[in-house]
Amino acid sequence: MATPLTAEQLLAALLAEGVTVVEHEGWRTHNRNHVGAWGPVNGVMIHHTVSSGTDSSVELCYDGYSSLPGPLCHGVIAKDGTVYLVGNGRANHAGGGDPAVLQAVITETYGDRPPTPTEHQGSAGAVDGNTRFYGFECINLGDGADPWPAAQLDAIERVSAAICRAHNWGAKSVIGHLEWSDWKVDPRGFAMPGMRERVQGRLSAAPTKTAPAATRPATPLYQPFPGASFFKECPSSPIVTAMGRRLVAEGCSAYSVGPGPRWTEADRDSYARWQRKLGFSGSDADGWPGHTSWTALKVPYAK
Incomplete structure (x- = not known):
């Protein structure tokens, strides 16, 4: 022993x-x-x-x-x-x-x-x-x-x-x-x-x-939450693309084309659908990613 x-x-x-x-x-x-x-x-x-x-x-x-x-x-x-x-x-x-x-x-x-x-x-x-x-x-x-x-x-x-x-x-x-x-x-x-x-x-x-x-x-399996301010600066990033693909996979797409790397209102609308799917409402489902909803989405690590 x-x-x-x-x-x-x-x-x-x-x-x-x-x-x-x-x-x-x-x-x-x-x-x-x-x-x-x-x-x-x-x-x-x-x-x-x-x-x-x-x-x-x-x-x-x-x-x-x-x-x-x-x-x-x-x-x-x-x-x-x-x-x-x-x-x-x-x-x-x-x-x-x-x-x-x-x-x-x-x-x-x-x-x-x-x-x-x-x-x-x-x-x-x-x-x-x-x-x-x-x-x-x-x-x-x-x-x-x-x-x-x-x-x-x-x-x-x-x-x-x-x-x-x-x-x-x-x-x-x-x-x-x-x-x-x-x-x-x-x-x-x-x-x-x-x-x-x-x-x-x-x-x-x-x-x-x-x-x-x-x-x-270890290379993260999932993309860490980049912070709320990241999205409000309208970034162009592979993180946004990876997020959008997960939203599509979750049946929360508001995209007519894409998703792509540039943050758009279609991303925000799609994310709001995801927040509502998780049970959020009101200002908690405004389409701006938060730590809890982001963690639940499990966005693949964007290289």
């Missing part, structure tokens, strides 16, 4: 192992600690996302959805090997699992694989894996046909080794979701015993940085 790494310790461990890291805005305080314990921790759990596309997968893992709020993991491992940190603390990734598997991970005494799980979320004997495991979601459709690029497998190896090294664990502290719960099949497309061999090989040597190690701010 171990005390969870702080955000700074986790980031430092990943960088020392040569992992390319992108820090999603807010990841250091994004967690589910208010609904249950985070720690003591015993291992690392690997998942696949059943999705494609980096931006949308990172968004899903950060936000979650109505029945399972985010974060859905601590990091998302993209096809190119980049690791997007999306949470720090308890995350909704492991769910209930088999206590015999947990004990085998703690003692690291199993052979090729942990004992076959017989428990799952909601079953009588299940234990809470969200308390005990770091979770990493790997972008893959999980259909057995979607490929696992070498860079992605290398990142899984490095991430796992980084956390094991930080806690003085061996590779048997790294398991797949399918080895934890009898309901799960992930990760599908590579074998966890082989991955553990790779992790153990890495742990047998000093950390190397043959992969490009860097940390950089």
Whole structure:
């Protein structure tokens, strides 16, 4: 058992192992600690996302959805090997699992694989894996046909080794979701015993940085609110175009042509429709964007 790494310790461990890291805005305080314990921790759990596309997968893992709020993991491992940190603390990734598997991970005494799980979320004997495991979601459709690029497998190896090294664990502290719960099949497309061999090989040597190690701010998935005054100056900007396209998609178009980059009365009329759709009225639905309605619109980041 171990005390969870702080955000700074986790980031430092990943960088020392040569992992390319992108820090999603807010990841250091994004967690589910208010609904249950985070720690003591015993291992690392690997998942696949059943999705494609980096931006949308990172968004899903950060936000979650109505029945399972985010974060859905601590990091998302993209096809190119980049690791997007999306949470720090308890995350909704492991769910209930088999206590015999947990004990085998703690003692690291199993052979090729942990004992076959017989428990799952909601079953009588299940234990809470969200308390005990770091979770990493790997972008893959999980259909057995979607490929696992070498860079992605290398990142899984490095991430796992980084956390094991930080806690003085061996590779048997790294398991797949399918080895934890009898309901799960992930990760599908590579074998966890082989991955553990790779992790153990890495742990047998000093950390190397043959992969490009860097940390950089994440490109926002959505355009931050530029402020009310931005629109009242009648800007010409790709932000206005991106906003207009979202208004059209939401069925709030008052455009006869466009939308385009120049702010016009058609933009204001369209935005007023969006405000009314959200339930605003009177001066709160005057067509001038505000922070709340802008956040709800989820305008894609305009490069």
